[in-house]
Amino acid sequence: HNVAYFMASTDNIGDNTRFAEKNDATFPILADPDKIMCGDYGVLSDYGYARRWTFYIDKKGNIVKIDKNVNPATAGADLVKNLAELGF
Numbered sequence: 601h602n603v604a605y606f607m608a609s610t611d612n613i614g615d616n617t618r619f620a621e622k623n624d625a626t627f628p629i630l631a632d633p634d635k636i637m638c639g640d641y642g643v644l645s646d647y648g649y650a651r652r653w654t655f656y657i658d659k660k661g662n663i664v665k666i667d668k669n670v671n672p673a674t675a676g677a678d679l680v681k682n683l684a685e686l687g688f
Contacts, residue, residue: 601680601684607630612631616631641655653667653668654678654682664686665686
C-alpha cells in the first residue's frame with residue numbers, strides 16, 4: 601500500500617529513540633511529551649499514556665476509520681486488512 605505511517609508516543613525523544621533502536625523500527629515515532637497532539641486526538645488514557653489506536657486518514661486529511669482494538673501481536677496483519685478494506 602502506498603501510505604505514510606508513524607507512531608505517536610507521550611514519551612520524550614530520547615525514550616522513543618531508544619525504543620526504535622531496540623525494536624529496529626523502520627517508521628517514524630513522534631514524541632508528544634506535552635501530550636498536546638494525543639489530547640487533540642482523544643487517545644490519552646486516565647494514566648496520561650497514549651492508547652494504542654490506529655487512525656486511517658485519507659489524502660484529504662479526513663479520518664476514515666479509527667481502530668480502537670489494536671493488538672500488538674496482530675497489528676501488522678490487521679493494518680494490511682484494514683487498508684485493503686478501505687481502498688488505500
